[in-house]
Amino acid sequence: MANDLSNKGMSNLEMERSRYSLMLHITKDVFFEYNCDTDELLVFNSPIRGRDAAKVPGFLKSVEEGTTKLSPDLIPVKSLLSCRSETPLSEELRLTMPPDYTTQWYRVTVKYFASANTVIGNIHDINKNKEEVAQLKEKTLIDPLSKVYNKSAAIEKINDALSAHVKGTKCAFAVLDIDNFKRVNDTFGHLYGDAVISMVAGSIKNLLDPDDIIGRFGGDEFFIFIDKTDAEAVEAKFESIRATVYNMGAETEMSISIGATLASGKCRYEDLFKQADSALYTAKKNGKNRVEFFDGNYHDKTISYADNPADNEKPGKEHSITETVLEIASKSKTSEAAVLTIMRQVATLMNLDCVEVLFYDVEENRADLLFQYYRELNGKFNVTISDKKKGYYAHEDMVLFKSLLMKHQCIVYTPKFKEQFTPKFRQVLSYSDEMSLVYVSNVTKFDGVFCVMSFKDFDKSRLWTPQELKDILDVEKIVAMHLNSAYTLTAREKTLENKLSFMESGAFTISRFYEESGKLTQNAYLNEGHLAAVHYTIKNYYPAMCKYGREKVNTFVNGFIQSLISFHDSSRIVAQYTDISNIIVLMGCEDIKSAMDDLLYEMNTYTKTQPENGFGLVIEAAICLFDAGMTIGDATDAARTASLSLNTKENAIVEAKFVPIVK
Numbered sequence: 001m002a003n004d005l006s007n008k009g010m011s012n013l014e015m016e017r018s019r020y021s022l023m024l025h026i027t028k029d030v031f032f033e034y035n036c037d038t039d040e041l042l043v044f045n046s047p048i049r050g051r052d053a054a055k056v057p058g059f060l061k062s063v064e065e066g067t068t069k070l071s072p073d074l075i076p077v078k079s080l081l082s083c084r085s086e087t088p089l090s091e092e093l094r095l096t097m098p099p100d101y102t103t104q105w106y107r108v109t110v111k112y113f114a115s116a117n118t119v120i121g122n123i124h125d126i127n128k129n130k131e132e133v134a135q136l137k138e139k140t141l142i143d144p145l146s147k148v149y150n151k152s153a154a155i156e157k158i159n160d161a162l163s164a165h166v167k168g169t170k171c172a173f174a175v176l177d178i179d180n181f182k183r184v185n186d187t188f189g190h191l192y193g194d195a196v197i198s199m200v201a202g203s204i205k206n207l208l209d210p211d212d213i214i215g216r217f218g219g220d221e222f223f224i225f226i227d228k229t230d231a232e233a234v235e236a237k238f239e240s241i242r243a244t245v246y247n248m249g250a251e252t253e254m255s256i257s258i259g260a261t262l263a264s265g266k267c268r269y270e271d272l273f274k275q276a277d278s279a280l281y282t283a284k285k286n287g288k289n290r291v292e293f294f295d296g297n298y299h300d301k302t303i304s305y306a307d308n309p310a311d312n313e314k315p316g317k318e319h320s321i322t323e324t325v326l327e328i329a330s331k332s333k334t335s336e337a338a339v340l341t342i343m344r345q346v347a348t349l350m351n352l353d354c355v356e357v358l359f360y361d362v363e364e365n366r367a368d369l370l371f372q373y374y375r376e377l378n379g380k381f382n383v384t385i386s387d388k389k390k391g392y393y394a395h396e397d398m399v400l401f402k403s404l405l406m407k408h409q410c411i412v413y414t415p416k417f418k419e420q421f422t423p424k425f426r427q428v429l430s431y432s433d434e435m436s437l438v439y440v441s442n443v444t445k446f447d448g449v450f451c452v453m454s455f456k457d458f459d460k461s462r463l464w465t466p467q468e469l470k471d472i473l474d475v476e477k478i479v480a481m482h483l484n485s486a487y488t489l490t491a492r493e494k495t496l497e498n499k500l501s502f503m504e505s506g507a508f509t510i511s512r513f514y515e516e517s518g519k520l521t522q523n524a525y526l527n528e529g530h531l532a533a534v535h536y537t538i539k540n541y542y543p544a545m546c547k548y549g550r551e552k553v554n555t556f557v558n559g560f561i562q563s564l565i566s567f568h569d570s571s572r573i574v575a576q577y578t579d580i581s582n583i584i585v586l587m588g589c590e591d592i593k594s595a596m597d598d599l600l601y602e603m604n605t606y607t608k609t610q611p612e613n614g615f616g617l618v619i620e621a622a623i624c625l626f627d628a629g630m631t632i633g634d635a636t637d638a639a640r641t642a643s644l645s646l647n648t649k650e651n652a653i654v655e656a657k658f659v660p661i662v663k
Contacts, residue, residue, distance in 0.1 A: 154215020191327030202348030
């Protein structure tokens with residue numbers, strides 16, 4: 001009889017195994033069998049590659065000793081595997097599963113078979129459901145406009161923190177109010193005002209620690225709770241918040257007033273609020289844009305929305321990013337102010353680390369970086385107008401990049417994306433391998449010059465939602481409309497740019513020289529050519545000027561520069577320093593010896609065409625060939641140093657060597 005029961009029990013176990021075996025083909029669940037006698041765990045459908053099953057000997061022993069990687073939830077795992085109930089048991093717990101051993105939520109169901117002293121069960125991934133539930137719960141606690149805790153949620157969390165407050169430590173509470181906010185609303189409109197609230201909240205959050213609590217009362221007022229702190233740290237943090245907000249105003253002066261209090265021991269939220277609100281009244285009274293700490297004096301008059309429950313409980317409206325950006329654009333006084341504010345607002349709403357605005361010129365094969373935003377650090381305002389940094393690239397890269405943007409409009413960067421381009425452009429793109437990045441442009445086939453925006457999150461695991469991609473595409477369209485007219489130079493601006501780019505002789509200025517050098521370095525790279533920097537010095541320039549006059553001597557110098565430009569002008573760039581007598585050239589060459597022979601020939605040929613003895617002027621030069629790892633600055637510095645150290649009575653050229661500084 002006992003044998004029959006045993007056979008029946010084994011039969012049931014085999015049936016259960018068969019059922020699980022069938023389910024292996026239709027589910028992603030992981031199934032396991034645990035032998036209570038041998039303490040061996042057998043895992044089927046294991047994520048471990050190359051195996052149908054994984055054996056883990058001494059499993060419960062490893063759980064007890066804390067040597068297993070499989071679970072941080074020790075007690076539930078031990079309880080499930082030690083159960084002796086033949087009725088199925090189920091529990092939700094966190095497991096760390098191979099192959100990447102990330103910890104997430106699973107539902108584990110087990111059933112015990114006494115006849116074999118074996119537990120059999122399955123592990124079902126419920127992490128996505130858990131996260132969705134957590135997000136829904138969190139959403140009910142968050143103010144939709146500012147993305148910080150709403151009033152009731154923040155007060156609940158502060159009360160929880162106060163009940164767990166450690167005796168002997170200090171805590172701080174502050175009430176913050178945006179100064180003259182009604183004027184912002186009246187001047188720029190409510191959508192712009194909402195954008196200000198959102199940006200202020202985002203900036204404050206960036207300056208707080210993860211354990212600090214920030215909530216929004218309503219309107220333009222926020223409150224902050226900081227536990228386990230001291231007076232010096234709190235004062236520095238609140239001053240950093242004040243300074244950050246003060247530096248935000250691209251359109252109008254923006255500031256906040258902060259009322260704060262510091263307490264120790266057991267205290268109530270109501271008392272902290274009353275003290276901070278009185279300090280806020282003092283801050284407003286003393287001129288705004290300041291931090292005031294409670295001085296022991298309570299004021300009957302208060303600033304806070306806490307006294308107006310009707311305003312408090314009005315839910316904030318969450319405007320779309322496109323709506324907000326359009327409002328900012330329509331109310332801004334200048335294109336630059338609009339772009340600055342838009343970049344900051346979008347970065348705040350989307351929790352981005354960096355936003356950039358670039359213009360690409362396919363005809364010039366050039367990319368100009370116009371604006372950059374970086375997340376605030378130490379109270380500094382990090383949206384900047386760049387100095388129009390330029391980069392030159394292969395024409396095929398520019399054409400390909402444009403065609404890809406025309407086709408997709410939004411390109412989520414992956415390391416595979418860069419493999420389509422030339423080696424140099426791949427090297428430029430490779431810095432993006434460690435971040436999550438989207439390129440966005442509304443370029444058409446008729447655009448020779450077009451706007452591109454890049455949106456960056458330094459967390460490379462970020463996933464971009466379809467709505468986010470749609471929003472940032474709209475943002476780029478609005479920004480491009482604002483900048484297209486500003487980017488196109490007027491006739492007057494072109495004249496001014498020429499004055500800033502060229503010397504009277506026709507040579508480039510030094511600043512323009514470094515911009516234009518990108519073209520030659522790009523061509524040399526693509527054609528595996530060689531580059532050299534040459535520094536010319538016109539010796540005896542000042543004595544000759546005193547003897548023969550400035551006009552005659554400058555005619556000699558300008559003529560020499562024109563002769564340099566006329567020789568192979570497509571493969572060299574000629575620039576002139578402001579002291580006139582020093583000239584720098586970047587040129588392509590085959591090798592150093594032939595280049596020196598050619599340059600000395602050019603120098604002597606020119607001086608022979610000049611009046612007898614050339615006013616006593618001597619041309620001395622030094623050439624530095626580019627080596628691997630050198631920059632244009634390295635080469636020009638080496639050539640200039642060598643050239644200025646020469647002292648000959650006739651035209652001469654020498655080779656210069658760059659010697660790196662060893663630190």
